[in-house]
Amino acid sequence: MDLRFTAEERAFRTEVRDFIDRTLPDETRARMASGRTPTKQQWGWWHGRLYEQGWSVPDWAKEHGGPGWTPVQRYIFREELQQAPAPQPQQFGTMMVGPVIIAFGSEAQKRRFLPGIRSGAEWWCQGFSEPGAGSDLASLKTSARRVDDHYIVNGQKTWTTLAHWADWIFALVRTDPAAPKKQEGIGFLLIDMKSPGITVRPIVTIDGEHEINEVFFDDVKVPVENMVGDERRGWDCAKFLLSNERTGQARVGMSKERIRRLKRIASETPAGGRPLIEDIRFRERLAAVEVELKALEITTMRVVAAEQKALGARKPDPASSLLKVKGSEILQSISALMVEAAGPYGIAAPMEEAPEGANEPEIVPDWAAMAQPIWMNWRKLSIYGGTNEIQRNIMAKAFLGL
Ligand SMILES: Cc1cc2nc3c(=O)[nH]c(=O)nc-3n(C[C@H](O)[C@H](O)[C@H](O)COP(=O)(O)OP(=O)(O)OC[C@H]3O[C@@H](n4cnc5c(N)ncnc54)[C@H](O)[C@@H]3O)c2cc1C
Known part of the structure; x- marks a missing residue:
């Protein structure tokens, strides 16, 4: 299998990189580089520019307003955004609910929802997990009871990323509690976050960030036309x-960007009278992560090349579990090396801006103050999207036949 890029693909990469360099504001790039989530304003503005360029929904076919890119072009596009680093298009709309509406939704739903996802005018969040339903998602209890031309929704979702910014939530709801199997009798429902009866409560994570929430539904009225597909086949x-x-x-581009940054930092940071990068134990660990990343990159390219060959046939590939496990482990290892590079500065609290009139110049570099919070925050990478243990179960079945 030839994993080299063609001349056209290399030209495409240059086009994407030039666009990012021309368009991405320095402030957004700096915020992304620090490891923080972009602000809603920064993210929304950037999504708008991608939209004008025709690039806001990279995975969608042309007939739905996407660029109609090949799997390799989509891979290059994401890698360039990650390496910049620039925000991705808003993922809950473009990568999650949008493709579901395209594949399973009615024509009316496509007309109503796809334009707002493409332009970024409507933000979405994902309402799957509940206090008693995470890995065992099919145990979910949030109910949707049909009454005339509405569903009445009651229950609670949790860990809902960016629910506080969202205009809409796509939720899994139990429509038939008497169904013989718990995977049956579940619907995929689109709910307006402004509906009366919805309460969003913030969860502040150990790094001090607010990106996730609990979402409560109390007799929330949702029109039946917001059910995607059959109400029992969600x-x-x-x-x-x-x-x-x-x-x-897999986030190969993000890991590459982080490693480049780490190398620069380690060559400027003194440790025992010489730059940290010259410390043999540090170098060994850095090299081990780089080798893993190279292997992940080649594996990702093999999956992308196979997808390209299958002419975009989108069957779930169990190799995606492998990419998720490895991608998250590599980023976690890089974050641990960053903490090591930060040394004692790593325990300083991050401060986005020194208060006005502060009497001391800032002595802790931003990257060092962010090292610990990022290390803690990135525990999430092996949890969300299906934990790494669950991914290993999937691989054990698919690859080993266990
Ligand atoms: C930062 C963050 C953001 C998130 N954002 C969202 C969101 O936007 N929307 C949303 O719906 N959800 C979101 N989630 C929820 C996420 O999908 C769940 O946390 C995840 O599926 C795990 O579920 P759980 O937390 O209930 O843990 P549990 O399922 O209770 O698992 C606890 C532990 O047991 C292990 N375990 C469970 N079952 C098995 C098994 N069969 N075999 C081996 N080990 C097992 C797990 O791997 C884990 O280590 C988010 C989570 C985090 C941390």
């Missing part, structure tokens, strides 16, 4: 969505 939508979610999680 599990099919969920499986389709989760396999897309995992493929995006």
Whole structure:
């Protein structure tokens, strides 16, 4: 299998890189580089520019307003955004609910929802997990009871990323509690976050960030036309969505960017009278991560090349579990090396801006103050999108036949 890029693909990479260099504001790039989530304003603005360029929904076919790119072009595009680093298009709309609406939704749903996802005018969040349903997602209890031309929704979702920014939530809801199998009798419902009866409660994570929430539904009235597909077959939508979610999680470009940054930092940071990069134990660990990353990159390219050969046939590939496990482990290892590079500065609290009139110049570099919070925050990488243990179960079945 030839994994080299063609001349056209290399030209495409240059086009994407030039666009990012011309368009991405320095402030957004710096915020992304620090490891923080972009602000809603920064993210929304950037999504708008991608939209104008025709690049906001990289995975969608032309007939739905996408660029109609090949799998290799999509891979290059994401890698360039990650290496910049620039925000990705808003993932809950473009990578999750959008493809579900395209594959399972009605024509009316496509007309109503796809334009707002493409332009970024409507932000989405994902309402799958509940306090008693994470890995065992099919145990979910949030109910949707049909009353005339509405569903009445009651229950609670949790860990809902960016629910506080979202205009809409796509939720898995139990439509038939008496169904013989728990995967049956689940619907995939689109719910307006402004509906009366919805309460969003923030969860502040150990790094001090607010990116996740609890979402409560109290007799929330949702029109029946917001159910995607059959009200008892939402599990099919969920499986389709989760396999897309995992493929995006190798994040090779992001790891490359972080390693480049780490090398620069380690060559400027003194440790025992010489730069940290010259410390043999540090170098060994850095090299080990780089080797793993090279292997992940080649594996990702093999999956992308196979997808390209299958002419875009989008069957869930169990290799996406492997990409998710390795991608998250590599980023976690890099974050640990960053903490080591930060040394004692790593325990300083991050400060986005020194308060006005501060009497001391800042002595802790931003990257060092962010090293610990990022290390803690990135524990999430092996949890969300299906934990790494669950991915290993999938691989054990698919590859080893266990
Ligand atoms: C930062 C963050 C953001 C998230 N964002 C969202 C979101 O936007 N929307 C959403 O719906 N969800 C979101 N999630 C939830 C995420 O999908 C769940 O946390 C995840 O599926 C695990 O579920 P759980 O937390 O209930 O853990 P559990 O399922 O209770 O698992 C606990 C532990 O047991 C292990 N385990 C469970 N079952 C098995 C098994 N069969 N074999 C081996 N080990 C097993 C797990 O691997 C884990 O280590 C987010 C989570 C985090 C941390």
